[in-house]
Amino acid sequence: MKLKSSILGACIITCTLSSCTKNDELLQYSENEWLSGGAQTVFDQGAGAFSHPFPYLSGDKLRVHEIGDLGFEATFVTAPAPLNPGLGPVYNNVSCASCHIADGRGRPPYPGEQMKSLLIRLSAPGTDATGGPLPLPGFGGQLQQFALAGRVPEATVDILHTYLNRYFDDGTGYELAVPEYQFLNPYIPFPAGMQFSPRVAPPVFGLGLLEAVPEETILAYADEHDADGDGISGKPNYGYDVIKQRPVLGRFGWKAAQPTLKQQTAGAYHEDMGITSSYFPYESAYGQPQDDGLQDDSELTDSLLHAVTFYVQTLAVPARRNADAPKVMEGKTIFMNAGCGSCHRPSMTTGVNVAFPEISNQKIFPYSDMLLHDMGSELSDNRGDYLANGNEWRTPPLWGIGLTKLVNGHNYYLHDGRARSLMEAIMWHGGEGAASRDYVKQLSADDRAKLIAFLESL
């Protein structure tokens, strides 16, 4: 019942209160906030919350979304095969959906479990011709810990932990788990100077809306040399667009190195599953002994790549829950007072797009600025990725984060899933986030609970 009254409320308020937005809207409460994805918000607070198409999607577009949905779930197998051939020869997983489970968030493996929705990027020191990470000789840009039967995986990975015991200012203790990666059974010795970056599979809903935010909007948030002296930089990354063959503003991935969802999708097929496409026509293991050396036709047709890309472009954003609860609203005030909103910007508006009205001119609430920020040495992967240095990470969107436990059954956050709760994720913040972290550190237990209640309402 709460749901419906608030929707009606939201409708009314959109009509009547539109004159209130001139003030500092970051601190203001607006009924619009219930609609995290603007018009493309869905009201499902259950296990399928991340998996709905845009509610307003015309019939033909819905059909493409459905085709992409089946493609997203399709399990690839060894070629030749009548259905979904082309897996490998080395790979991280067998389908999109097996990492992005229920279109949600991956996690590091539990003890004794294989690494399934976490992958390891690799590189050698230096940059390649496009300014990106230099592939590690013999391994490429990513570690594939699985191989087809009869082929050799590149290596396997064990994750050990050490623990940091720290304290909030009120004396309450907390513990942070520091992951340590052990690479076992490499098929050839790792070259000296190897750099690596572990990354969990991020949620895939709402991405079409983020892609639709105008470049100038994102650039307006940037303050690379902190000219305003607030301690927050905000730096755009420019990844390499393989079709345009030039650097383009990066939006996706943990370091914002991917300029478009289509390239991101093709890249995931290529590196994660060993599926070639017109974007990446050579096997990820090209030149390695696992590869058969036959450069066959692309294993993924352009039409299916389009459909799967369109699928993630048109996954709707779940509405907030309890956004008007007093505890949640107080938590939001704490969030803003702590300065979290300087990077996790509450809202932005997508550009006008007459060709795709579903994503046109929507006020959305991703809680991100899509920019890179220095997160300190403790979170550093010591590996550059285009313009991002080791300490720099893209502000990840927070929308839907409160449904992680329900949809994905876990509470692991940050790029490598090291944080075991939202509070640990906050306390891992360093660098530009250190001041906000310290603000949270001095809060009372009651105020900390309010902050978490706010995050869980997103």
Place this chain on the structure above:
Amino acid sequence: MKLKITMLGLALTAIAFTGCKKDDDETTNTTTVTNEKVVLDFADYIAHYAYSDLAGETTDLYTKIAAFNATPDDTKLQACKDSWKASRLVWEKTESFLFGPVATDNIDPRIDTWPVNFNDLEIILANGQPFTASYIDGLDDALKGFHPIEYLLFGQDGDKTAAQFTPRQFEYLEALALNLKTLTGDLATGWDPQNNSSYYHEFQSAGNGSANYPTLLSAYEEMVNAMAGICDEVANGKISEPFVAQNPELEESPFAKNSITDFTNNIRGVEAVYLGNIGNDAAGLEDIVRKHNLSLDSNIKTKINNAKTALGNITVPFGEAIFSQPIQVQNAIDAINELKTVLETDLMDFVQLHVD
């Protein structure tokens, strides 16, 4: 596989339905069932019951395969095939509530992935690796679970005999059956009332302390979305894909020629959740609906029966029916989509009106 929800629809029905509350007196024998009771009984008499049943069936399958492996003959092979189908029956019914551990612990893809990776399966059978539990555990989803077991038991054309089994096939089959038994056992544990951290308690505490289900309504929505979700998957995935592509290679469960049975059991699973009866008659959504809206109850039951009838009208194995019985196949798709629509619109509107 996913439902379309429009907030406008929600808002309009909220207004439109407020005049209908007078139907309250037209109830039959279900007046005593509370909204809470349906959620409690779902955990007890649907999820816990069905997953325990499934674990029992897969234990039986493992036992029969081990016996077949010990002294192979065609009678024991037939017993294994029958047991596979019995396990499959329960599993397909549980697909009408694919939330909780089956989803979050990623068990569904590990026991029910299609297609099978035949090339790698042949290589695995040819190499000398011992089929330990951890070896099976480390295999891709396309190399374990129901379908590789089906392929090994039934053979490519569904007529495999005991004499055709190689020693490696016996070993692989038994190890796969053990893995299936273990994973379905995990599902049963995941809904076990005796297990304090199980999803049973999470679901039962909906609206009463549950983190995942802050309101009773959210638990109802979960059930209704899951019911509509499997209808979508059957009509627009499992049936439609091979039919539209006219490609029998896309069919799931081809070796046992069990696809129509699978689809029908998916619909029976929807019926079981609606009635609150998957073996024991308990409180179900039906009881709440009948308290307020007999015509909706009748509509849902009609649509369920139409779907089952339409599937029953397909009289040849599904891989043939996509060519020889296109009208019957299309009718089944349409009937299941109609059921999906009544669930995701009418039933969803109903629970949002009557459950807080």
